[in-house]
Amino acid sequence: MNQIEYGKYISWLRKNMGLTQQELAEMVNCAWETISRIENGHELPSKKLFMEINRVCEEYGIIYDELDLDEVFEFRNARKELLIAIKRGRLEEIERALERFCKYMEDDKKSDKENSQYFVLAYLAMRRKSGMTVDEFLSEIVKIFEIRRPMPKICDISRMKLSQIEYEILLMIGEANILKGNREDGEMILKGLMANRMDKRSPFIKEKYMQISAILAKACLIKEDYDTMHECLGYVFNVYINNNDTRTFFDSLTVQEEVCRTLGDEKGARLVGEFLTATGNLMRHMYGEYRIRTYM
Numbered sequence: 001m002n003q004i005e006y007g008k009y010i011s012w013l014r015k016n017m018g019l020t021q022q023e024l025a026e027m028v029n030c031a032w033e034t035i036s037r038i039e040n041g042h043e044l045p046s047k048k049l050f051m052e053i054n055r056v057c058e059e060y061g062i063i064y065d066e067l068d069l070d071e072v073f074e075f076r077n078a079r080k081e082l083l084i085a086i087k088r089g090r091l092e093e094i095e096r097a098l099e100r101f102c103k104y105m106e107d108d109k110k111s112d113k114e115n116s117q118y119f120v121l122a123y124l125a126m127r128r129k130s131g132m133t134v135d136e137f138l139s140e141i142v143k144i145f146e147i148r149r150p151m152p153k154i155c156d157i158s159r160m161k162l163s164q165i166e167y168e169i170l171l172m173i174g175e176a177n178i179l180k181g182n183r184e185d186g187e188m189i190l191k192g193l194m195a196n197r198m199d200k201r202s203p204f205i206k207e208k209y210m211q212i213s214a215i216l217a218k219a220c221l222i223k224e225d226y227d228t229m230h231e232c233l234g235y236v237f238n239v240y241i242n243n244n245d246t247r248t249f250f251d252s253l254t255v256q257e258e259v260c261r262t263l264g265d266e267k268g269a270r271l272v273g274e275f276l277t278a279t280g281n282l283m284r285h286m287y288g289e290y291r292i293r294t295y296m
Helices: 003-016 021-028 032-039 047-059 070-088 091-107 113-129 134-145 154-159 164-180 183-195 204-223 226-243 246-262 266-290
Strands: none
Touching: 003 032, 003 047, 021 032, 021 047, 070 091, 070 113, 070 164, 091 113, 113 134, 113 164, 134 164, 154 183, 164 183, 164 204, 183 204, 204 226, 246 266
16 A cells, blocks of 8 residues: 555545544644645654554554554655765765665555655765865756756745755755855745744654754854844754753763773773863863753
8 A cells, every 4th residue: 555545545534433644643643734634645644643543443442463564654754764865965875765765666566756855865965075066966956956846935834834855955955055155045935934934843843953953053153143143053052952861871971981991902992091181171162152051
């Protein structure tokens, strides 16, 4: 069962239960827009949401355990993996992820325009790594956005419903404009993305703010707007520290230092010790100067 067929099936189940999209969304704890996108074949549920929908159906006496979505979820994972590789920009990683993604595209006879955007963007990212100019990159990436719909006016970005690939494309366009020297356009695109509304329960919100804040910090540095730059970087660092178990990481490195000494690896022990000392000094300085929290 592919994405479009699954959406039609969920729509059929919901109507048979006598529920509106809003009612089903409230029962499974998601936004009604998510149910709408699933039913229209534009999105697949997470495994957690899939199980919640399954629970609601069972409460209504409808069992659909016979649905095998493993292949659908694998395709979704392959697409997510490809997008992560594109963002990291490592050529070998993009090639591996693209090979896996292409395998699932070949199996899906109804590959849509959104999947084509992932495919073409991966190749563009590889060409960019090979020395493509910023002007060439901007020209090509706009064409990728327009595979599905026309490129929006900058003032409309904050009001648009964007897929994740569209968000990433616009983010890249904003960053490329800043690199090219079109800072005003680039910043307006990024601020439009920052203001773009989405369900507050989405785990992507913090990632979105971190991505945009990091890019805006670069633009502020060029403009010598240090106050805004510090604000952007402070947000990025604090969110990263809060969302990662830094204390456990550094405690583990302390243990590793002892392991190195026990095994007679003095170079390893020295390097770990220097890293811990330098990192501790850095975090204390950042906390004192920029109010970035320290957990060391």
